Amino acid sequence: MRLSERLDDLIADWLPRQRWFAGKDRDIDDVSVVIETELVEGDPALHHVVIAVRQGEQVDRYQVPVGLRRELPGRLEYAEIGQIDDVHVYDAVHDPELTRVFLEKMADCADAGPLAFRSIGTLDTDLDSLASPAEQSNTSLIYGDLYICKLFRRLTPGINPDLELSRGLVGAGSKHVPALYGWISCQLDGTVCTLAMMTEFLRSGTDGWQLAGTSVRDLYAEADLHADEVGGDFASESERLGAATAEVHRDLAAAFGTGVMSSSDVTALARQMKTRLTEACSTVPQLVPYAGRLNDAFEAFAELDEPLMVQRVHGDYHLGQVMRTETGWMLLDFEGEPAKSLEERRQPAHPLRDVAGMLRSYDYAARHLLVNGKAVSGNPDQLEFRAHEWAERNRSAFCRGYAEAGGVDPAAHEEIIRAFEFDKAVYEVMYEARNRPSWLHIPLGSIAALSASPAPGSAAR
Incomplete structure (x- = not known):
């Protein structure tokens, strides 16, 4: 089942209620699917979707992992986006049965259509995820007590500074940043775009x-x-x-x-x-x-x-961007100020x-x-x-x-x-x-x- 031509209205109604949606103060003029990639077949199914949202002269892109089920369990009802032909469409970040595929494909350094999954070292793939309620501009999936995968909801063409600086700091041997385990990217406007990054979960922090x-x-x-x-x-x-x-x-x-x-x-x-x-x-x-x-x-x-x-x-440094662990202070979230352009954040x-x-x-x-x-x-x-x-x-x-x-x-x-x-x-x-x-x-x-x-x-x- 392809969603490209049938998801627009559902998404337009659902988006303004999401904490990570940046355009709550403006009307949505148009929503369109620009990239759709099937990652899991069957029931349940998982489609990775990138949408374009037009509000006046501004167009923003967002990623939404979309789950599909004929019957939606009660535990997932709060994540429902809507229905298409009696099929429940929902935000799949809340479904550990589907999100394991991110970890598995990252471990395999696999490509799935336009999506590239990459890892550093070996990953334990026998882990379920839990969506963290803590963030607003992104969504994080916590895998067991080992990894945390940050999904960048609002997308900007280019390498996200959080991934860029984390790679540099880990390479420099910094002891004050979490270990980096992998990332997901795609091509957007002819440029590599960071979709997600997987780092060490600071369970004692x-x-x-x-x-x-x-x-x-x-x-x-x-x-x-x-x-x-x-x-x-x-x-x-x-x-x-x-x-x-x-x-x-x-x-x-x-x-x-x-x-x-x-x-x-x-x-x-x-x-x-x-x-x-x-x-x-x-x-x-x-x-x-x-x-x-x-x-x-x-x-x-x-x-x-x-x-x-x-x-x-760091670019957006405050007490909410640091964690005290058993080994000392760790600095997190090198994404920079969300309101600034990617070019400004990289300066x-x-x-x-x-x-x-x-x-x-x-x-x-x-x-x-x-x-x-x-x-x-x-x-x-x-x-x-x-x-x-x-x-x-x-x-x-x-x-x-x-x-x-x-x-x-x-x-x-x-x-x-x-x-x-x-x-x-x-x-x-x-x-x-x-x-x-x-x-x-x-x-x-x-x-x-x-x-x-x-x-x-x-x-x-």
Whole structure:
């Protein structure tokens, strides 16, 4: 049974309800199947489908592994897309009976029509999968307790940076990234396109955001103790995370080389920062009182009179992109910012851009429990003081670990780190204003505090 001419309407109704669909704010004008590959025959059957979704002038491609069954078990009813001639059509990522084929074909380095399955080393294929509910822009399949296969739902022609950088880091012997076991690709617009990648499943790992949040809760529960006196103090872990980040940056430089950003390029980047600030001020009036200080920081960055070293970086670095395992910190998800084009995500950048992203994440970890005052109770001014104290302690520890492990010292490059962090905070202001207005005070408060504070890490030296 071919789906190409009959799936369009079903997909168009189903897509807006999917967490990973990026066009929820616009009407779908057209859906068409551009690639269909039968991977499993019979009942159940599995078809790998790439669809094109047109919304106005924009056309995006998505991959949907489509399952087909005459009778749909109750356990799969939530994944149903619709029916064609009394055949149930559903999202097959939730069917372990079908998803084993990804593992099997990867192990065999097989080709299936336009799909290429490749592996590194030997894979155990006698494993069922479980679709992780954790991600939004992608879908991950966990095979036993050994592997995790990330399916990139929204497709862009070219090698995905997550696969590209993971291959380079594994080749460089990095001890802070999961092992890479394989990938799936196809040709899209005449270019190789990454569909999925299989890596080591960190079964003993704990998400950095979760660990930081636990530390903050411990602090708020102790009315009379400072951040360094609470049993859940996170600063030592932050210092180790800073060191791990510096080591990964060093491995990225070894694997992909370094470049130089000329002074004119720095000026152009500062101009982009100013433009984003102007746009944000027009949308969020609460930002206007800080515009002068932000512009001063961007101008100081523009006036740097020496070229800057640039290299490949993580690109979307925060506490949710790292995991603490038995052997140390591991860095994940090198895909870059999803909203940016593939070309933009592959561009070299100054490594302090990643550092700035993590520093902003510490501010969010410290303050997100205070949103609407629902998660914790107490004097608001005292809680805000404690949040600031926790954030500064951990920001300084991270910078200290990063610098002592050989990274660019943030305290010695105030103009750079301040510009990157302000630029990230401006982005956050826009995001929160549009999506979570009750969170807007977090980046605004950070901007106010940063305007009056010394460079990150300087207090610890």
